[in-house]
Amino acid sequence: MKExxxxxxxxxxxxxxxxxxxxAVALSAGILDFESWAREFKTLPVTRIPTICxxxxxxxALVVSVKGGRVWKIEGNPEANGNRGAVCPRGHxxxxxMYNPRRITGPLKRVNGRFEPLxxxxxxxxxxxxxxxxLLDNGPETIFWxxxxxxxxxxxxxxxxxxxxxxxxSHGSTCxxxxxxxxxxxxxxxxxxxxxxxxxxxxxGRNPAGGINLGQMKDIVRSRDGGMKLVVxxxxxxxxAILADEWLPVRPGTDxxxxxxxxxxxxTEQLYDADFVSRHTVGFEALRDGVVSYSPRWxxxxxxxxxxxxxxxxxxxxxxxxxxxxxxxxxxxxxAQYLNSFQTARALAIVNTLLGNIxxxxxxxxxxxxxxxxxxxxxxxxxxxxxxxxxxxGIPGRYPLGAYGDGITHAIPELxxxxxxxxxxxxxxxxxxxxxxxxxxxxxxxxxxxxxxLDPVMSETAAIADYVLPVSYYPxxxxxxxxxxxxxxxxxxxxxxxxxxxxxxxxxxxxxHGLAQRLGVGRYFNFTIEEANRLRLKPLGVSLExxxxxxxxxxxxxxxEGFEKLDTPSGKIELYSKTLDKLGYAPIPRWEAPLVSxxxxxxxxxxxxxxxxxxxxxxxxxxxxxxxxISENYGMMRLWINTRRASKLGIGDGDLVQLxxxxxxxxxxxxxxxxxxxxxxxxxxxxxxxxxxxxTAYHRGLSYNDFLPTFFDPAxxxxxxxxxIVSVRKVQDSD
Amino acid sequence: xxxxxxxxxxxxCVGCHACRVACQNQNGLSDTEAFNFLEEREYGTFPDxxxxxxxxxxxxxxxxxxxxxxxxxxxxxxxxxxxxxxxKECIGCKYCMAACPYGARIIMKEGYVAKCTFCVxxxxxxxxxxxxxxxxxxxxxxxxxxxPGSDISRYVAxxxxxxxxLKEELNTRPRIYYRKA
Numbered sequence: 001m002k003e004x005x006x007x008x009x010x011x012x013x014x015x016x017x018x019x020x021x022x023x024a025v026a027l028s029a030g031i032l033d034f035e036s037w038a039r040e041f042k043t044l045p046v047t048r049i050p051t052i053c054x055x056x057x058x059x060x061a062l063v064v065s066v067k068g069g070r071v072w073k074i075e076g077n078p079e080a081n082g083n084r085g086a087v088c089p090r091g092h093x094x095x096x097x098m099y100n101p102r103r104i105t106g107p108l109k110r111v112n113g114r115f116e117p118l119x120x121x122x123x124x125x126x127x128x129x130x131x132x133x134x135l136l137d138n139g140p141e142t143i144f145w146x147x148x149x150x151x152x153x154x155x156x157x158x159x160x161x162x163x164x165x166x167x168x169x170s171h172g173s174t175c176x177x178x179x180x181x182x183x184x185x186x187x188x189x190x191x192x193x194x195x196x197x198x199x200x201x202x203x204x205g206r207n208p209a210g211g212i213n214l215g216q217m218k219d220i221v222r223s224r225d226g227g228m229k230l231v232v233x234x235x236x237x238x239x240x241a242i243l244a245d246e247w248l249p250v251r252p253g254t255d256x257x258x259x260x261x262x263x264x265x266x267x268t269e270q271l272y273d274a275d276f277v278s279r280h281t282v283g284f285e286a287l288r289d290g291v292v293s294y295s296p297r298w299x300x301x302x303x304x305x306x307x308x309x310x311x312x313x314x315x316x317x318x319x320x321x322x323x324x325x326x327x328x329x330x331x332x333x334x335x336a337q338y339l340n341s342f343q344t345a346r347a348l349a350i351v352n353t354l355l356g357n358i359x360x361x362x363x364x365x366x367x368x369x370x371x372x373x374x375x376x377x378x379x380x381x382x383x384x385x386x387x388x389x390x391x392x393x394g395i396p397g398r399y400p401l402g403a404y405g406d407g408i409t410h411a412i413p414e415l416x417x418x419x420x421x422x423x424x425x426x427x428x429x430x431x432x433x434x435x436x437x438x439x440x441x442x443x444x445x446x447x448x449x450x451x452x453x454l455d456p457v458m459s460e461t462a463a464i465a466d467y468v469l470p471v472s473y474y475p476x477x478x479x480x481x482x483x484x485x486x487x488x489x490x491x492x493x494x495x496x497x498x499x500x501x502x503x504x505x506x507x508x509x510x511x512x513h514g515l516a517q518r519l520g521v522g523r524y525f526n527f528t529i530e531e532a533n534r535l536r537l538k539p540l541g542v543s544l545e546x547x548x549x550x551x552x553x554x555x556x557x558x559x560x561e562g563f564e565k566l567d568t569p570s571g572k573i574e575l576y577s578k579t580l581d582k583l584g585y586a587p588i589p590r591w592e593a594p595l596v597s598x599x600x601x602x603x604x605x606x607x608x609x610x611x612x613x614x615x616x617x618x619x620x621x622x623x624x625x626x627x628x629x630i631s632e633n634y635g636m637m638r639l640w641i642n643t644r645r646a647s648k649l650g651i652g653d654g655d656l657v658q659l660x661x662x663x664x665x666x667x668x669x670x671x672x673x674x675x676x677x678x679x680x681x682x683x684x685x686x687x688x689x690x691x692x693x694x695x696t697a698y699h700r701g702l703s704y705n706d707f708l709p710t711f712f713d714p715a716x717x718x719x720x721x722x723x724x725i726v727s728v729r730k731v732q733d734s735d
Numbered sequence: 736x737x738x739x740x741x742x743x744x745x746x747x748c749v750g751c752h753a754c755r756v757a758c759q760n761q762n763g764l765s766d767t768e769a770f771n772f773l774e775e776r777e778y779g780t781f782p783d784x785x786x787x788x789x790x791x792x793x794x795x796x797x798x799x800x801x802x803x804x805x806x807x808x809x810x811x812x813x814x815x816x817x818x819x820x821x822x823k824e825c826i827g828c829k830y831c832m833a834a835c836p837y838g839a840r841i842i843m844k845e846g847y848v849a850k851c852t853f854c855v856x857x858x859x860x861x862x863x864x865x866x867x868x869x870x871x872x873x874x875x876x877x878x879x880x881x882x883p884g885s886d887i888s889r890y891v892a893x894x895x896x897x898x899x900x901l902k903e904e905l906n907t908r909p910r911i912y913y914r915k916a
Binding site: 072073074075076083085087088089091092095096209210212214217221237239240241242243247248249614625626627629630634642644673674675676677678 | 753
């Protein structure tokens with residue numbers, strides 16, 4: 001049915017005028033005024049191009065709609081494991097960054113404290129000259145690369161290996177390395193949680209509705225509709241807790257006590273899967289003896305969850321086993337949070353084991369991930385590093401449980417200050433804002449002889465760089481094929497160009513490629529992205545053309561239930577770990593208190609915890625007017641504080657308070673809530689931008705990193721990001 | 736004759752705001768203009784707490800007060816039930832904004848009033864509104880309430896007792912039905 005007065009697509013005059021890029025596109029298409037441009041826009045054909053999102057690390061598969069040379073909107077690719085047709089708010093909002101007038105439009109070089117433009121060729125030449133001299137004087141291992149993992153991170157690693165440096169870093173030590181280590185020392189690898197088929201799910205600290213994961217949320221909602229019980233353990237009534245049957249506000253930093261209590265009940269009441277445990281684990285007797293004293297009553301005294309609740313939940317999960325699980329976790333409660341995070345992750349893996357759910361339907365399973373093909377023998381393998389990483393990951397006596405592949409990213413400033421690192425690249429990462437203790441981070445990064453930042457905008461880190469190389473946004477560039485969409489069946493996916501770059505920017509791959517050529521390691525990058533992609537797809541039996549047409553393609557066999565030899569020294573699940581014993585760490589999980597705790601005799605003393613909101617990715621999206629508009633409209637930058645604790649301090653909803661820790665101080669408005677454990681205050685992450693170039697976000701809200709000292713957990717080397725006590729006091733707006 | 740309607744399942748919304756930004760893109764809105772809103776509520780006392788997000792937008796009333804007060808006829812209801820604003824006839828007097836009991840209308844910087852359109856120009860081409868497809872939790876369902884075979888009609892038949900409309904006492908007869916647990 002069509003009507004005469006049918007409302008049609010709105011094109012605002014401002015949308016036409018804003019941003020020289022859009023106007024330039026319109027003009028280049030021969031369209032001169034708004035009326036004709038709008039008329040033309042309505043009737044223009046829409047081109048739909050499958051690709052993957054660059055808005056966070058999930059790399060969701062999208063279909064980008066292009067109209068009149070401009071990206072109009074995105075939709076989720078329904079075939080993709082990771083997002084199954086959905087798109088999150090960041091994904092939609094992130095599109096506008098591409099049209100942001102604050103974008104960097106070409107390579108920049110710092111000259112006498114100011115940035116000046118230069119050509120790509122000149123930038124590559126100068127950077128290469130400086131690096132060659134620095135490495136000649138200091139050794140090849142003094143160069144580093146740090147990135148938030150992207151589709152092309154394997155090429156970044158290859159680049160460092162070609163340079164013979166071990167120093168490739170991810171952001172892991174500020175995010176998830178304790179969780180990974182806990183699982184690795186128990187089951188050999190990090191598994192996934194089969195939320196789609198489980199009957200009982202407990203989620204500890206993880207908030208997939210905020211630190212958003214679309215596929216997991218789809219599974220949770222559908223399983224819940226089918227009768228799954230959901231229990232959320234979190235000091236804060238998280239957005240995932242909204243969906244839960246029960247919310248258990250645990251005292252922050254004591255999740256380990258809850259897990260020990262659950263183990264105690266599962267074992268003493270003989271509720272565990274004895275057959276599974278006897279066949280597939282080592283060290284059960286030691287575990288049984290070790291948890292004898294961790295009664296639910298004991299756990300209640302530590303973690304504030306009633307003993308009866310712990311006992312009941314252990315029985316409920318046992319009744320549902322093996323289709324019962326505790327979510328594998330992420331940053332949340334034990335990714336890189338507390339002194340006890342490694343043992344918390346171990347304990348969590350062990351409770352899953354006692355439920356007999358490892359690699360079982362509805363339990364914890366090793367997802368299928370696409371095995372991308374090698375570049376050799378067509379292209380040679382770089383020689384690789386000559387020395388181990390200087391951060392001490394994997395080295396006995398230093399951080400033996402640390403993740404060598406990730407490195408300890410927040411050690412880069414320390415290594416720079418000690419002269420171990422002289423030059424480096426920061427790509428799709430902003431350590432000045434996302435690492436703890438910014439003063440120390442700034443001092444470290446400024447100590448470098450050469451800092452090159454690959455970023456589309458002038459982030460805090462870019463603002464102190466010697467060179468800034470502007471990276472294209474994902475719709476502007478072809479990139480490496482990707483295997484991020486793992487699951488019950490592996491999928492391969494691809495980022496492909498949807499529009500011509502709006503400015504003189506390049507893809508991450510192309511920048512790595514260009515640098516390699518000038519640095520004398522071009523023989524390891526003697527291929528185009530297309531040639532490399534074809535080689536990597538070859539063993540999967542997928543053509544590049546087919547992949548580009550579909551965006552994601554399933555490959556390989558479907559996952560099947562069943563226990564196989566694990567990547568642990570015993571090949572089994574290690575309830576008791578000889579390796580840990582030899583290294584001097586508790587071989588079975590035992591109670592360890594957090595490093596610091598609030599002073600119970602001081603009404604102003606709180607633990608500062610933090611978490612993500614669905615609308616923001618790290619510090620990357622705070623400057624986005626669409627997303628920051630939501631933060632502003634809904635008061636989402638506020639600090640959460642328990643109503644009862646606040647009233648003792650005379651603090652009302654919306655009042656301004658001052659937070660003070662050992663290293664920092666800052667003012668922020670509060671949200672009074674009943675949905676928070678009284679011992680802590682909660683700060684959303686992603687705010688507190690201090691790059692004055694990012695005008696929308698500048699000095700709005702606070703970052704927990706401003707209060708967090710530089711810590712290295714003594715086993716894993718992670719940041720212990722919630723080991724920080726703050727005092728809270730009301731201040732007047734004029735203070 | 737189609738009669739479009741929507742279900743919003745309050746037991747599933749976690750307040751992520753994807754609907755708002757998807758709608759802004761679909762409809763070419765600026766960052767300060769939005770047709771979707773969220774109302775958040777917190778119930779209970781620690782540790783027995785519940786929170787709820789209620790998505791808000793034009794309710795596409797069968798008896799729309801905004802249409803009655805419009806002096807120029809810019810606000811109108813189509814025969815398929817979709818309530819729209821003809822921006823060319825709108826003089827920006829904001830009577831409709833005052834009359835709308837749901838606060839669903841906004842004034843654009845150009846001076847005309849706008850709001851959720853149920854993405855009707857796309858729906859006519861066989862698409863589904865952007866707020867529906869983007870949602871990870873399948874909070875919304877959109878369809879033809881006059882077609883007894885449609886998903887939405889079957890849903891209404893099955894869950895009738897759990898569905899309510901906002902401010903029913905005003906006799907606005909919205910075409911958006913909310914589901915509570």
